[in-house]
Amino acid sequence: MSRIYSLAYLTSNTCTPPQAVRLAAELGYAFVGLRLLPNAAGAPQQFLIGQPEVLRETxxxxxxxGVGIFDLEIIRIAEGFDARSYLPLLEAGAALKAKAVLVAGDDTDEARLTDGYARLCELMQPYGLTADLEFMPWTAVPDxxxxxxxxxxxxxxANAGILVDALHFDRSSTTLDDIRAIPRELLHYAQICDAPTRAQRGSDFTGEEMIHAARCERLLPGEGGIDLKGLFDALPQDLPVSVEVVHLERMAQLGQTEWARQCLAVSRAFLEPQA
Structure with missing residues (x-):
């Protein structure tokens, strides 16, 4: 089965939003993901919110x-969360006809986190966006x-979702049975990459090591030890795939275009070996 692929922000993080769209078209991706808000104060992002010319160009x-915007990053639900502060992101998403927003859970009070998530979903509904909660082992949503x-x-x-990232699947306590138990209507896309596993290393990863790998040093499918075959067999076969393979050193050596090309080619060969 031919799959739909999206060029994730981390795989194209040197591009502006319009550049990412045109790069995706050149290489054969159907969608792109954009990080219009940073994942931490002062962290890298793409600038479009409040910049009408960039929006028009995108x-x-x-x-x-014909390339679409699949997902936007990032909303983090922490103590003191105000969903309405993210309205500029949602308005940009509607203008771009995006499909999903990546949501991270940081509030260690699960009742309060749940309430914040529910309020966010309600706020997002008129914008036609799903709120895809990504489990990450160092956050308050660890699995x-x-x-x-x-x-x-x-x-x-109705617009709730769970985002499955191959890296976080492997480094959390999540099992393949847990993945199979996720209702189909909650799955809108999944992220592919590879990495060394605990078994290969012989010890657990620290939180700092997991964050570094996630943001700076992922591997191409087949280069690490993650059970990608088991994972993607457990997920719906028609689920769109976000190619999220960031390796800052290799990207600098190869250049943005060649790196994004290799990421798509290797991901496609892994998921569609007969194609």
Whole structure:
């Protein structure tokens, strides 16, 4: 089965939004992901919110190429979360006809985190965006079971979702049975990459090591030890795949275009070996 691929922000992080769209079109990706808000104060991002010319250029690139915007990053739900402060991101998402927003859970009070997530989903509904809660082992949503519990307790809003990242699947306590237990309607896309595993290393990873790998040093599918075959067999076969393979050193050596080309080619060969 031919799959749909999206060029994730981390795989194209030297590009502006319109550049990312045109690069995706050149290489054969159907969508791109954009990071319009940083994942931490002062961290890298792409600038579009509040910049109407960049928005116009991005929409024009979409129109010219047929490449869509799949997901936007990032909303973090922490103590004191105010969903309405993210309205500029949601408005940009509607203008770009994006499909999903990546959501991270940082509030260690799960009841409060659940309430914040429910309020966010309600706020997002008029914008046509899903709120895809990504489990990450160093956050307050450390595994797939926690993500599903939060969404169920929130009343399973119509636009709720769970984002499965291959790296976080492997480095959390999540099992393949946990992945199979996620209701189909909560799965909108998944992220692929590879990395060394605990078994290969012979010890657990620290939180700092997991964060570094996630943001700076992922491997191409087949280069590490993650059970990608098992994972993607457990996920729906028609699920869009976000190619999120950041390796800052190799990207600098190869250049943005060649790196993004290799990421798509290797991911496609791994997931569609007969194609």
């Amino acid at each position: 929409v024009a690139a979409q129109r010219d190429t 797939a079971n926690a993500a599903l519990r939060i969404i169920n307790t929130a009343g399973r809003p």
